[in-house]
Amino acid sequence: MKITNVKIVTPYKEFTGTIEVESGKIKRVYEGKDRGEDMEGLIAVPGFVDVHTHGIGGYDFTSWRSVDEFLGNLLKMREIYVKYGVTTFLPTTVTLPKEDLAEACKAVGEIEDPSIAGLHLEGPFISEKHAGAQDVRYIRSPDMTEVRRCVELSKNKLRTVTVAPEKGLEFVSALVGMGIHVSIGHTDADYETATKAFLLGADRTTHIFNAMRPFHHRDPGVILASINYSPYIEIIPDFIHVDKELVKFLVKSVGRERVVGVTDSIMAAGLSDGEYTLGKVEITVKEGRALTKEGKLAGSTLTMDKAFANLAKLTGLYDAVMMTSYNPAKALGLTDRGALLPGKNADIVLLDDKLRVVKVYKNGEEIG
Incomplete structure (x- = not known):
């Protein structure tokens, strides 16, 4: 799964890019639009x-x-x-x-x-x-x-x-x-x-x-x-x-x-x-x-x-x-979550420009 063309907030910087998910984990996070679910106008933050x-x-x-x-x-x-x-x-x-x-x-x-x-x-x-x-x-x-x-x-x-x-x-x-x-x-x-x-x-x-x-x-x-x-x-x-x-x-x-x-x-x-x-x-x-x-x-x-x-x-x-x-x-020592970085659980929240929850993913699966 790929979520793309979305504003991504990591612990280091904010940028418009793509989150690639594999087997419930974040595989890659990179700048630029790619093939995938186009989430233009939304903001991606960790669960x-x-x-x-x-x-x-x-x-x-x-x-x-x-x-x-x-x-x-x-x-x-x-x-x-x-x-x-x-x-x-x-x-x-x-x-x-x-x-x-x-x-x-x-x-x-x-x-x-x-x-x-x-x-x-x-x-x-x-x-x-x-x-x-x-x-x-x-x-x-x-x-x-x-x-x-x-x-x-x-x-x-x-x-x-x-x-x-x-x-x-x-x-x-x-x-x-x-x-x-x-x-x-x-x-x-x-x-x-x-x-x-x-x-x-x-x-x-x-x-x-x-x-x-x-x-x-x-x-x-x-x-x-x-x-x-x-x-x-x-x-x-x-x-x-x-x-x-x-x-x-x-x-x-x-x-x-x-x-x-x-x-x-x-x-x-x-x-x-x-x-x-x-x-x-x-x-x-x-x-x-x-x-x-x-x-x-x-x-x-x-x-x-x-x-x-x-x-x-x-x-x-x-x-x-x-x-x-x-x-x-x-x-809490939960090193597998809390950030949109490779290797972390794909717990992702998508927000609109008013910071309202639009979609929620848990381990890469949409649940809310």
Whole structure:
């Protein structure tokens, strides 16, 4: 298969050219028009990689009554994500009772699909003070026995754990030692504690500026520690969680190579205002804002195509591709995706001039 006469955005340059696909992989990427599917006027970018998402289209990773229902929900979520250009995602939990969390881990272990690149536990090992929309009743102290059980039940698919490092730096070290990516978030850590966590191997910050000790010039906290030391920094570019000028400032300050755009989306993403849930917490969506009954932001209604468009308008197409495909894939060690380069999976999204999704290919097969 060849896609030709299309604007191609690679990690190195943008040009009008051709993408040749063979056996589900990108074989060649080159300038100029060739024989093939003529996609004049469209833009080719890599499939989006969302490493922090709870749900979409009425389906929620952690709102289910049985394992069978959960599996059906997760497969339906996968189908809906594709419509927004997402070809790889990490289903993300919220803080849950121990047995419910174990069932979520077990269910992920039963699905063999490279689109579902593993599991992200956003809790339960977080700060009560900065729980955000998470249910404080189920927050608990670091427990390696529970983590090892999750690893076993998920068949080694536990990729990321969000941790409040003030609950125990030895826990950070233990997770890193198991090959798990530690993301610092939902935390009241001061600058010194957060810095130590990154130096111990924590390699990401969970939605910076949100659900963490605020920055103060005499108490810079986890925010400055993240800017100084975190290899990758998540941000939610819906311009609700973080003002667009601050998003622009972050990218300029730390560089496009370290910023990871995420949706933190809940089941209301892609739907209208109304009443929803996030795990066991009731959520109201009004004018696109997802709020608890106490008025706290509760995830987002952002979809990845909109996240990409927002970032592209701020920083350009090249940087947006870095932040929504290349960086998140690299942060998880997924070397087979995230860029339109030879040898990578042929996960390709075609956008129109308004950056709306027109076609989606997974391993070279059109699926959306």
